[in-house]
Amino acid sequence: xxxxxxxxxxxxxxxxxxxxxxxxxxxxxxxxxxxxxxxxxxxxxxxxxxxxxxxxxxxxxxxxxxxxxxxxxxxxxxxxxxxxxxxxxxxxxxxxxxxxxxxxxxxxxxxxxxxxxxxxxxxxxxxxxxxxxxxxxxxxxxxxxxxxxxxxxxxxxxxxxxxxxxxxxxxxxxxxxxxxxxxxxxxxxxxxxxxxxxxxxxxxxxxxxxxxxxxxxxxxxxxxxxxxxxxxxxxxxxxxxxxxxxxxxxxxxxxxxxxxxxxxxxxxxxxxxxxxxxxxxxxxxxxxxxxxxxxxxxxxxxxxxxxxxxxxxxxxxxxxxxxxxxxxxxxxxxxxxxxxxxxxxxx
Numbered sequence: 001x002x003x004x005x006x007x008x009x010x011x012x013x014x015x016x017x018x019x020x021x022x023x024x025x026x027x028x029x030x031x032x033x034x035x036x037x038x039x040x041x042x043x044x045x046x047x048x049x050x051x052x053x054x055x056x057x058x059x060x061x062x063x064x065x066x067x068x069x070x071x072x073x074x075x076x077x078x079x080x081x082x083x084x085x086x087x088x089x090x091x092x093x094x095x096x097x098x099x100x101x102x103x104x105x106x107x108x109x110x111x112x113x114x115x116x117x118x119x120x121x122x123x124x125x126x127x128x129x130x131x132x133x134x135x136x137x138x139x140x141x142x143x144x145x146x147x148x149x150x151x152x153x154x155x156x157x158x159x160x161x162x163x164x165x166x167x168x169x170x171x172x173x174x175x176x177x178x179x180x181x182x183x184x185x186x187x188x189x190x191x192x193x194x195x196x197x198x199x200x201x202x203x204x205x206x207x208x209x210x211x212x213x214x215x216x217x218x219x220x221x222x223x224x225x226x227x228x229x230x231x232x233x234x235x236x237x238x239x240x241x242x243x244x245x246x247x248x249x250x251x252x253x254x255x256x257x258x259x260x261x262x263x264x265x266x267x268x269x270x271x272x273x274x275x276x277x278x279x280x281x282x283x284x285x286x287x288x289x290x291x292x293x294x295x296x297x298x299x300x301x302x303x304x305x306x307x308x309x310x311x312x313x314x315x316x317x318x319x320x321x322x323x324x325x326x327x328x329x330x331x332x333x334x335x336x337x338x339x340x341x342x343x344x345x346x347x
Contacts, residue, residue, distance in 0.1 A: 023287045023295070030286075030298035037305035038083055042075040044313050077209055081268055082201040082304045082321070084212040086275060088265040090300020091223055091293055092258035093276025094283065098230055099254055100163055103336055106277035107262040110167025114174030115145025116266040121178050121193045125185040134196075135208045135267035142263035145170060146255065158251060199270035199322030201308050208268040215264040220297065223257050227293050230254060272322045274329020275303050277336075303328075 042054045047070055056062030057071040089107075096105045107113050119141025123134045149170055153163040178197070182190045196203070204212070229250040232240040237247045262276065283295035307324040 019288065026287050027295045027298065030295055030302060034083065034086075034298050034301040034305065037302060037309065038079050041079040041082065041305055041309060042071050044309070045070075045075065077204065077206075078202045078308070079305070080213065081204040081209055082308050083301050084209070084216050085201055085265040085269045085272060086279075086299075086301030086304035087216050087220060087297045088212070088261040088300070089272065089275040089304075090279035090283070090296040090298070091220060092261040092265075093278075093300070094280030094293060094296040095223065095230065095254055095258040096276070097280050098234055099251060100158075101234070102161070102164055103281060104277075105164055106274075107258070108271070108273060108277055109171055110164055111145045111149050111170035111174060112142050112167075112259055112262050113266055113271040114171040114178070115148075116142035116263055117197055117271050118174045118178045118181070119144075120196060120267070120270075122181055124193045124196060125181060125189045131205045132207045135205075135211065138267040139260075139263040142259055142266060145174065146259040150252075150255070158248075195320065196270045198320040199272035199325070200320035201269045201272070201304060202312075202321075203270065204268040212264045212268040215260065219257055219261055223254070223261075224293055226250070226254055226257075230293075270320075270322065272304065272307075273326040274333070275300055275325055278329055278332050279303060281336075 039051050039054050042058075043049045043051060049067065049070065053062070053064070053067050054071055057064070057068050058076065093106050096107060096110070097103055099105070116138040120134050120138035123129060123137040127133065149163065149167045150158070152170075153159075153166045155162065182193055185193065229240075229245050232243045232245045233247065233251060233254075235243075240247050240250075265272070279300040280292065280296045283292040283299045286292075286299075287295045303325065304321065307328070308321045311319040311321050311324045
């Protein structure tokens with residue numbers, strides 16, 4: 001090794017250490033912000049609590065039956081659902097965007113949420129199976145929609161542009177079918193279905209919440225372990241193969257894990273719009289592309305928690321969480337479409 005290359009290697013290593021430290025600090029800051037909003041969600045309400053009362057009740061550091069009832073029975077399920085939904089959608093959305101190399105590649109637009117909505121709404125309107133069955137059918141609908149998009153987009157491999165176009169087409173089909181199903185329903189049932197379609201973290205039952213939290217706890221670490229393969233796939237199929245990555249198998253596994261995360265989130269809270277779309281770009285802007293999955297998870301949690309706080313407490317009338325995320329996400333989508341087209345990436 002020449003003397004001239006040694007300072008360069010030291011400079012590169014120092015730059016990597018600095019980037020790693022910055023990424024860790026920002027991700028930790030996002031995690032702390034998510035935890036602060038998680039606590040704040042349980043502090044605010046008709047009966048206000050202090051942060052210590054909430055933390056003490058959640059972690060069983062204190063014993064106050066009245067506080068425990070308010071926190072554990074009334075407010076914790078909503079807060080925990082918001083965290084789980086945000087983590088799941090944040091990671092799933094970024095995996096879709098990085099795998100398909102397109103900022104528009106969100107589960108909201110490629111049929112995944114649409115399939116879940118169609119199956120869930122049909123169950124609400126035409127069966128008496130209850131909330132557990134609705135969640136199960138939402139999960140089934142998301143999985144079947146993802147399989148349909150994957151098979152229709154397959155042409156000796158998957159390209160992001162074809163996957164997105166076919167996904168948008170199927171998504172519109174699911175929207176039309178969902179509208180038809182609602183139009184044929186009784187008025188009271190249709191009102192319940194429309195409420196579910198808006199998306200709200202306060203609607204999850206014990207079974208849905210448990211399934212969501214277990215799924216997030218199991219699947220998120222797996223996705224993070226596979227993030228190196230995700231980085232290799234972003235270099236292109238030939239480069240990924242040269243690095244020893246099984247291209248189609250890795251892509252299929254990552255997409256499948258993301259679909260299950262989206263399905264669990266949708267089953268618990270309905271299709272909370274735009275969270276999957278905007279979490280990843282915010283995380284990339286904060287920490288860069290290489291280590292953005294953990295940051296995207298916490299950005300998603302922050303967005304959902306903050307949206308629910310605004311929806312429940314900052315407006316004259318309490319609203320579903322999806323109304324706020326939609327109001328924030330729609331202008332971003334318009335800006336993104338205009339930017340993508342100017343840069344020549346929109347087709």
